[in-house]
Amino acid sequence: MFSYRHAFHAGNHADVLKHTVLIATLQHLIQKDAALAVLDTHAGAGLYRLDGDYASTSGEAGDGILRLLSAPALTPALQDYVDMVRAFNQGSSTKVYPGSPFIAQRLLRDHDKLKVFELHPTDMRALAGNVAQLEAGRQVAVLHEDGFEGVKKFLPPPSRRALVLCDPSYEIKSDYGRVLDMVADSLKRFATGTYAVWYPIIPRPEAHDLPRRLKTLAVKAGKSWLHATLTVKNSKLVESADGEKRRPGLPASGMFLINPPFTLKAALKDALPQMAELLQQDRHAAHSLESGGG
Numbered sequence: 001m002f003s004y005r006h007a008f009h010a011g012n013h014a015d016v017l018k019h020t021v022l023i024a025t026l027q028h029l030i031q032k033d034a035a036l037a038v039l040d041t042h043a044g045a046g047l048y049r050l051d052g053d054y055a056s057t058s059g060e061a062g063d064g065i066l067r068l069l070s071a072p073a074l075t076p077a078l079q080d081y082v083d084m085v086r087a088f089n090q091g092s093s094t095k096v097y098p099g100s101p102f103i104a105q106r107l108l109r110d111h112d113k114l115k116v117f118e119l120h121p122t123d124m125r126a127l128a129g130n131v132a133q134l135e136a137g138r139q140v141a142v143l144h145e146d147g148f149e150g151v152k153k154f155l156p157p158p159s160r161r162a163l164v165l166c167d168p169s170y171e172i173k174s175d176y177g178r179v180l181d182m183v184a185d186s187l188k189r190f191a192t193g194t195y196a197v198w199y200p201i202i203p204r205p206e207a208h209d210l211p212r213r214l215k216t217l218a219v220k221a222g223k224s225w226l227h228a229t230l231t232v233k234n235s236k237l238v239e240s241a242d243g244e245k246r247r248p249g250l251p252a253s254g255m256f257l258i259n260p261p262f263t264l265k266a267a268l269k270d271a272l273p274q275m276a277e278l279l280q281q282d283r284h285a286a287h288s289l290e291s292g293g294g
């Protein structure tokens with residue numbers, strides 16, 4: 001269960017999509033004075049070295065964030081994302097990549113709250129250590145708990161304003177069903193919260209069904225929704241030198257939001273085509289953006 005380490009994937013194309021959406025969403029939500037609670041159900045280690053062993057082995061950031069850094073002109077949402085990553089680095093080199101807890105913490109105001117859940121013992125230790133270095137560390141609660149379950153006790157939040165980010169590793173098939181159950185249960189507890197789910201687009205029925213089932217949930221609950229996808233390459237099996245057929249790594253991913261900020265669609269309408277163009281790995285690169293309800 002615990003073989004996934006986000007350090008291998010930090011700053012890849014999926015992080016570019018997820019973190020661009022996270023930043024644009026939070027930027028909107030912090031416009032209102034009332035306190036905001038951010039619940040990050042699957043937090044990871046919080047900060048990653050792009051020059052460390054994990055990232056160097058995978059090279060995934062090279063086809064993700066690092067491509068954007070050298071792009072001449074970016075759309076506003078992508079520029080905000082790149083600026084966020086640069087804010088964690090000194091000078092012109094980019095060695096540190098911020099994960100979702102650190103991105104959220106950087107945007108939150110003093111009266112906002114951040115609760116982050118992480119189950120992996122090593123990532124939990126790294127996360128707690130990284131958060132302890134923050135001046136505003138007390139604003140952040142780091143919980144060594146199952147995020148699908150743990151989120152329940154914080155909904156509804158006292159301020160009645162919350163963003164729930166759900167970003168599992170989907171290592172186990174049951175994660176897909178647990179995402180759906182968590183969002184359904186959370187909507188019952190707190191119908192006006194913003195829910196953002198990342199999922200991989202891979203040839204697996206559960207992955208294919210998840211956005212469809214989230215959409216059904218949103219429509220039945222009378223809620224607005226937004227669905228953005230980014231494809232960087234073909235998902236077909238490729239033959240490697242040893243004659244084995246292998247999948248070519250994650251080809252695409254999506255973000256599904258319920259009660260998204262009304263500003264998000266316009267921001268992504270500009271950013272997604274540029275993401276697909278800059279991050280493409282073959283001619284199958286594509287994007288999609290749909291919304292409805294509300």
Ligand code: SAM
Pocket residue numbers: 004005006018041042043044045046098099100101117118119120123145146147148167168169
């Ligand atoms: N959200 C992070 C970011 O954007 O920087 C990345 C998270 S990573 C995709 C998923 C994390 O969830 C892994 O660190 C994994 O150890 C952790 N995890 C797996 N199952 C969990 C669970 N049930 N509750 C909390 N964390 C879990």
